[in-house]
Amino acid sequence: MRVVPRAQPRPLPGRGFSVLPEGAAQMSEKIDYKATLNMPRTDFPMRANLPKREPEQLKAWEEMDLYNLVQRATAGRPKFVLHDGPPYANGDIHLGTALNKILKDIIVKHATMAGYDAPYVPGWDMHGLPIELRALKDMKIDRKQIDPLELRARCYEYAHHWLNVQREQFKRLGVRGDWENPYKTVTPEFEAKEVEVFGAMAAQGYIYRGLKPVYWCPHCETALAEAEIEYAEKTSFSIYVRFPVVDARGRIPEGSYLVIWTTTPWTIPANLAVAVHPEVEYGVYPTGKGTLVIANALAEKFFQAVDLPAVEPAATLKGAELEGITYRHLLYDRVSPVILGEHVTTEDGTGLVHTAPGHGHEDFEVGQKYGLPVLNPVNDQGVFTAEAGPFAGMFIEKANPEIVRALDEAGMLLGQGKIRHQYAHCWRCKNPVIYRATVQWFVRVEGFMDIAKEAMNHVRWIPEWGYNRMYAMIDGLADWCISRQRAWGLPIPILTCSSCDEPSFEPKMFEKIAEIFRAEGSDAWWKRPAEDFMPEGGLTCAKCGGRTFHKEKDILDVWFDSGSSHAGVLETRPELTWPADLYLEGSDQHRGWFKSSLLTSVVARGGRPPYKGVLTHGFTVDEQGRKMSKSLGNVVDPADVIKKYGADILRLWVASTDYRHDMALSENILKQVADAYRKMRNTLRYLLGNLYDFNPETDMVERDDLLEIDRWQMHRLQEVIGKVSEAYRNYEYHVVYHTLNNYCAVDLSAVYLDILKDRLYTSGATSRERRSAQTVLYHVADALIRMLTPILSFTAEEAYGYLPKPADSPATCQLLMMPQVDPTYLDEDLAAEWEKLMEVRDAVQAVLERARVDKKIGSSQEAAVHLYASGGEGAWAELLEKHLAELPTIFIVSDVKLFVGGQSAPSGTYFGEGPGDLTVEVVRASGDKCERCWNYRELGVIEQHPTLCERCAGVVLAQNLEEA
């Protein structure tokens, strides 16, 4: 075995080191050697105190007019347009809205730093029922008694109030955007564009007016689109009713009864038929309550429900044979037919379906087939009209028990009970809705469904399943009911012939309306007479030639507003482009904004979608994966998070979780994110602290002059930059987060920075080895700040303020470019060597720990390490021999000895296995503790400094010389 000799660690020649001057520094007593060290210095605080500091940062950004500053600086670059989906201007923002805006901000900021001109124009959805309802409530006035213009003015005011509140809340998140000039669906320009979109759709025949049953909210007194419905538990009546047969057509016994079941007694007055399935078997059952016709499959259930003894059917026949039989409606003395319907099932009820064409979708359809009238004896408020006879004037819910009683008195009621089931409710006012046939305006979606589907092929869906989801959404979509019987919205821009009631779709009319709205806003619809909206030369009815028209009274569904934003915003703002590069919303918007935007766009813009890409995120849930709800008490309010932790923590949380799935947030998770934040912040702080005397313009060390470990770190940095850049480009921010978190915690804090301490602190301040380290620290800090800017906008800006930088650096890190991989620093061979050295380091630390547990050593500098390698074939000996001089600093021990070629390594208490053929031994370091660098060395080699090792004494002497 031979002992490999190791040169004494000596500083490399550099500016900070000079040959010992003769007789220098005579005074060595009582020197405060700590003062001779280059300890980190920075004012960048360890404690973030974000809740207090962030508002100050916001003010600074405002003072520099950050948004416009960036826009001016990026003018002329290729555009990247993220089009903001407008939140509804009602109420405070919640976690979902905050998350959405933060994601958008990360994307936009990254796009800017990736070389794009990325304007961001935030917007608000300002019209709609909830705002109107709130305004009415505040005014404490019945809507019938108020002038629509006055109501609209109040709504306008109310919506703007919430716009202002939300704008401040969004700004507080650090979101960069044109907050001074957001888009609003109520601006005249927007309204004019929306009219044009509507006109383009109408001109192509995709808008029509028709009588159909639609969802109707009696509370809000308006029609609703399917998208405005939500299902909730409701207790309803469950009644069985018999209708006496009038004309049995010889198929069933005279005097039989047809039995139906319903959960909505109030629809009985509108009953105009009983539907049966042609293939279902029906039985004629002689019972104590008459001879009853019901489906055989449901007979048993029925008898149980109405408490009748079960009996066998006297006869059985197919539904088809029942067609044409008539029965009498005892409450109204009306005779109606039995009809056939494929929609009839034997899952519930009796297999005979009470049919009221005015109150059911399928009832309506089948009624059309049989030429049944559409009876709708219910008014806008859900109150029975005169057509309902004795029930006129009653609210339908109130009338229910009355109708049940009347049925009983008429001998029609066989049984009654209650049932809890899912029932449609108004998503705005949460009251049960009804199905009610009225005249409404529709978009004929069926007519262009195929165009919409084709357009979807030209969109990048992220994640990819968004395509399938959207396709399923569009496929088989029912016509879109767009009229609302309300005041707070864009009026349906249609003039109707006063003599024959035919609506006009004259393109020039739409142009005229748009022109007036553009100048005056849509209030003009209420202010001006119909004639004003006619084109030059007036309007002639296409049907009857009439020349007198009146204005449509309904307004448009708010989804039509936001669905027109691509035209109203992207086409009207010079800084934006149509189509948008990206739409980004929660996955529920497949049925909302993504859909409504696509529909208006493919019709009004020649089959083209309004977006090139659609990115969706999941919903916020709690740690157990349950949705956040008030009743569960697991709701996280972004305002609370900001108050307690700061917006950067919320932003980091957004980045940390994979938003394609549900995103969990809880106090526990927040704490974890805050910990990760602290690690990154402290790493930044340490980097900055060691750059206090570094000027990147004069002190930078060239690549080839860097120490080897420093070159290795530069290699690692390039790898991190590459991975982070790719993750950013793929919108995978959780990968950015994990990569940077790992890099800070492991590569930097635990390894590189720890190893560097000795060199940074003890070397001459301007020595080459210290400058070499600082050069890397500068590159790392600079790159870290850039990579963190889109996410930790506040903290990155703060750190940027403390970073020494070239004179021509921009005022904000948001104007920097993302770091680029510098291939000249990539060195795979070097990295492979150092990764092996790190393996040895791990093994050494394991043995050191054993010695530490036994109190043989405390600090690792109290130890020396012996490495035994068998030598020969093994590359380990060669590798270690090559790096022998640096090994003590790598292991942070005072000495390392390498023994090569022994038959077998010795063994004992503080031995351990290393990688390959290595054996590691830890012994106590010989020599004494250098007062300055704390390594164990031979002291007093230079007599002026008897308590220092040779290296430190040299550095101190040189310092004294410089001061002198």
Place this chain on the structure above:
RNA sequence: GCGAGGGUAGCUCAGUUGGCCAGAGCACACGGCUGAUAACCGUGAGGUCCCGGGUUCGAAUCCCGGCCCUCGCACCA
């Protein structure tokens, strides 16, 4: 009921075309340091990879069947 997505350590995430004892960071426990100090370093203990079958020499990864969560759709006479 149908469709989509998901279910890997306490938490956030990796696990490439199936193949070394399933990984990382954080949190946790224990220890060190006191020259990053309301910091820093080390060591360690944590997993029936939702469950049950199957294919295979071999499955967290493929197939079948369940369960649970989220979103959407449909039904709700």
